[in-house]
Amino acid sequence: MSSIYETDVIIIGAGPVGLFAVFECGMVKLNCHVIDALSDIGGQCSALYPEKPIYDIPAWPTITGGELIEKLEEQAAPFKPTYHLGQSAIGLEKKDDGKWRVTTSKGTVIDAHAIIIAAGAGAFGPKRPPLEGIEDFEEKSVFYMVREREKFRGKRIVIAGGGDSAVDWALSLSELAEHVMVVHRRPKFRAAPDSVEKMKQLEEAGKIEMVIPYQLAGLEGTDGVLSKVIVKTLDGDEKTLEADTLLPFFGLATDLGPIAEWGLNLTRNTIETVPSTCATSTPGIYAIGDVADYEKKLKLILCGFSEAALAAHDIYHYIHPEVALHFEYSTTKGTPGASS
Amino acid sequence: MSSIYETDVIIIGAGPVGLFAVFECGMVKLNCHVIDALSDIGGQCSALYPEKPIYDIPAWPTITGGELIEKLEEQAAPFKPTYHLGQSAIGLEKKDDGKWRVTTSKGTVIDAHAIIIAAGAGAFGPKRPPLEGIEDFEEKSVFYMVREREKFRGKRIVIAGGGDSAVDWALSLSELAEHVMVVHRRPKFRAAPDSVEKMKQLEEAGKIEMVIPYQLAGLEGTDGVLSKVIVKTLDGDEKTLEADTLLPFFGLATDLGPIAEWGLNLTRNTIETVPSTCATSTPGIYAIGDVADYEKKLKLILCGFSEAALAAHDIYHYIHPEVALHFEYSTTKGTPGASS
Numbered sequence: 001m002s003s004i005y006e007t008d009v010i011i012i013g014a015g016p017v018g019l020f021a022v023f024e025c026g027m028v029k030l031n032c033h034v035i036d037a038l039s040d041i042g043g044q045c046s047a048l049y050p051e052k053p054i055y056d057i058p059a060w061p062t063i064t065g066g067e068l069i070e071k072l073e074e075q076a077a078p079f080k081p082t083y084h085l086g087q088s089a090i091g092l093e094k095k096d097d098g099k100w101r102v103t104t105s106k107g108t109v110i111d112a113h114a115i116i117i118a119a120g121a122g123a124f125g126p127k128r129p130p131l132e133g134i135e136d137f138e139e140k141s142v143f144y145m146v147r148e149r150e151k152f153r154g155k156r157i158v159i160a161g162g163g164d165s166a167v168d169w170a171l172s173l174s175e176l177a178e179h180v181m182v183v184h185r186r187p188k189f190r191a192a193p194d195s196v197e198k199m200k201q202l203e204e205a206g207k208i209e210m211v212i213p214y215q216l217a218g219l220e221g222t223d224g225v226l227s228k229v230i231v232k233t234l235d236g237d238e239k240t241l242e243a244d245t246l247l248p249f250f251g252l253a254t255d256l257g258p259i260a261e262w263g264l265n266l267t268r269n270t271i272e273t274v275p276s277t278c279a280t281s282t283p284g285i286y287a288i289g290d291v292a293d294y295e296k297k298l299k300l301i302l303c304g305f306s307e308a309a310l311a312a313h314d315i316y317h318y319i320h321p322e323v324a325l326h327f328e329y330s331t332t333k334g335t336p337g338a339s340s
Numbered sequence: 341m342s343s344i345y346e347t348d349v350i351i352i353g354a355g356p357v358g359l360f361a362v363f364e365c366g367m368v369k370l371n372c373h374v375i376d377a378l379s380d381i382g383g384q385c386s387a388l389y390p391e392k393p394i395y396d397i398p399a400w401p402t403i404t405g406g407e408l409i410e411k412l413e414e415q416a417a418p419f420k421p422t423y424h425l426g427q428s429a430i431g432l433e434k435k436d437d438g439k440w441r442v443t444t445s446k447g448t449v450i451d452a453h454a455i456i457i458a459a460g461a462g463a464f465g466p467k468r469p470p471l472e473g474i475e476d477f478e479e480k481s482v483f484y485m486v487r488e489r490e491k492f493r494g495k496r497i498v499i500a501g502g503g504d505s506a507v508d509w510a511l512s513l514s515e516l517a518e519h520v521m522v523v524h525r526r527p528k529f530r531a532a533p534d535s536v537e538k539m540k541q542l543e544e545a546g547k548i549e550m551v552i553p554y555q556l557a558g559l560e561g562t563d564g565v566l567s568k569v570i571v572k573t574l575d576g577d578e579k580t581l582e583a584d585t586l587l588p589f590f591g592l593a594t595d596l597g598p599i600a601e602w603g604l605n606l607t608r609n610t611i612e613t614v615p616s617t618c619a620t621s622t623p624g625i626y627a628i629g630d631v632a633d634y635e636k637k638l639k640l641i642l643c644g645f646s647e648a649a650l651a652a653h654d655i656y657h658y659i660h661p662e663v664a665l666h667f668e669y670s671t672t673k674g675t676p677g678a679s680s
Contacts, residue, residue, distance in 0.1 A: 016398075016399075020398050020399075023396070023398075024396075027396065055415075056363070056364075056367065056649075057398070057399055058356075058360050058363075058397070058398070058412065058415070058642070058645040059356075059360075059397055059400060059403065059408055059411040059412050059415065060399060060411065060415070061411065061414045061415040063399065068399055071399040071400065071401065072398065072399050074401045075395075075398070075399065075400070075401040275615045275616040276615040276634055276635055276636040276637065277636050294616055295616055296616040296617050296650065296653075296654065297616065298649055298650060298653055300646075300649055302398070302645050302646055302649060303646040303649055303650070305398040305642050305645070305646065306640075306642055306643040306645065306646030306647075307646075309396075309638055309640055309642060309643055310636065310638060310643070313636075313638055314636065
């Protein structure tokens with residue numbers, strides 16, 4: 001069994017609000033471990049708009065997403081947070097001693113008095129088409145991104161989608177695939193006109209087959225090896241495409257993932273909280289930033305900063321009785337009910 | 341009659357939170373006029389700690405009070421706020437058209453749809469000793485600060501207080517006054533030990549008279565010209581000091597002033613608000629920052645920033661029906677209920 005980390009607060013999400021929560025917890029002498037599904041801190045600021053200027057961070061007339069994260073990391077650093085990146089929070093368990101135990105997708109186990117969920121819109125992932133049994137084909141015949149183009153040489157490929165990714169990869173893979181089919185629900189593509197024009201020329205040259213207006217309807221194959229992709233029109237006309245590879249390009253979706261199963265009060269992808277403490281319906285679990293909801297909530301980073309402060313202070317009061325009890329038995333520091 | 345200003349929102353207080361409210365109102369297309377009792381923007385940040393580093397402004401690992409105000413002014417500037425400085429908000433009146441009219445101590449009159457009170461702890465002023473009729477002597481024989489030392493040459497001066505101001509001015513004025521008496525309720529002074537030591541040497545040399553343990557109890561004189569200062573011990577022993585000048589140095593106090601009479605729900609010096617909108621009990625009047633109170637409120641500048649955003653958005657919805665009604669009659673822009 002791997003070692004178990006012990007800390008005061010587990011923060012789920014290393015975006016701007018999660019990072020500032022490290023600082024605010026530090027200010028009330030609470031240590032933090034931070035979990036994020038991405039391999040870097042910063043959340044959407046780093047992943048989606050590192051170069052984009054933001055205008056509504058107080059006292060920053062303009063700051064890029066990247067700079068914002070840099071500053072917040074620097075501000076949190078004196079409190080020595082431990083980051084667990086490239087892994088999502090999966091398991092939640094209430095221990096007999098009243099602490100929470102969180103387990104991540106990489107098997108990291110952390111025990112803490114309290115949890116702050118600062119998960120934004122959730123972890124990023126590709127939008128998965130709702131096809132029965134698609135999981136069995138993933139990473140064998142179904143891929144949501146092209147990591148290595150050469151892998152697709154000689155393949156019969158179905159590309160699904162109408163955006164830039166679908167069009168660009170259709171052009172690129174048509175150079176080495178045996179056959180490329182583009183499935184789209186309508187004739188219009190949301191992609192660079194030049195590229196769409198090129199794709200049509202390749203269609204006329206017989207290099208690309210356009211399957212329009214069709215949508216993905218089913219998969220056939222054995223042991224994760226695809227043999228057929230079924231497509232349908234809105235009217236129900238069905239067609240079977242002989243293919244060994246499917247590339248669905250429907251963009252990114254965000255997903256709370258297993259957190260949605262933690263028994264918190266959820267409204268769509270957000271967690272209901274008390275506005276002035278950010279407490280959820282479960283004692284010891286807090287939600288701040290875009291993932292937190294209350295009446296008249298504004299999804300602004302600057303409001304998330306304030307929520308981080310409110311949560312940290314409420315957690316201090318939540319944890320304190322236990323700490324005081326502990327002190328009674330093992331040290332002479334502090335007295336029950338004393339505040340720092 | 342002087343001209344009347346018209347605006348969307350009157351912000352009372354040009355401290356950090358008031359300044360950021362200008363920005364947040366601007367983001368939802370509301371114009372602002374800002375009133376402050378001080379002659380400069382920045383509130384306590386500029387007046388009390390322009391050089392002091394602040395550590396908990398998000399994404400500013402450290403920033404001085406002065407820099408913070410500079411940045412916030414720059415951020416608000418594109419929305420062209422009008423500042424009315426060196427004057428306090430005095431009069432409040434609900435007009436027949438539903439707007440609020442605020443009158444300042446300098447006679448400035450401003451009409452607006454909504455008011456944001458960002459008055460912090462209130463306007464600054466010296467702590468005035470509770471002596472009957474002291475107002476009549478102020479600025480003639482009673483002064484709360486020394487603007488021009490030379491004015492006190494040849495005077496018989498009573499200095500009251502036990503802090504640095506009392507001690508430092510006792511030392512300084514003993515060089516040119518006819519007589520200096522220091523009234524303090526106990527032998528211990530909260531002042532630089534060096535200065536206290538010097539004061540004791542001057543006492544031994546007969547240059548300063550220590551009146552300890554006494555407190556101010558009364559004033560005598562005619563037409564604002566002081567002749568006697570009455571002092572008392574806690575036991576009721578009374579003593580009369582022949583003096584033509586009194587300098588009470590009891591520090592600064594803050595005071596909401598006439599705003600306290602505006603019919604808002606007050607608890608001590610704070611105004612009760614709804615946490616997620618910052619609305620007060622009076623529709624159209626909002627309170628943010630340190631002056632605003634709700635359960636679990638944290639008096640942090642960064643929370644005030646968030647409150648500024650919440651108030652601005654709620655004011656937008658509060659004002660909007662009227663704007664839409666106006667549009668119906670006079671322009672074709674916008675439709676009732678449309679949001680920007």
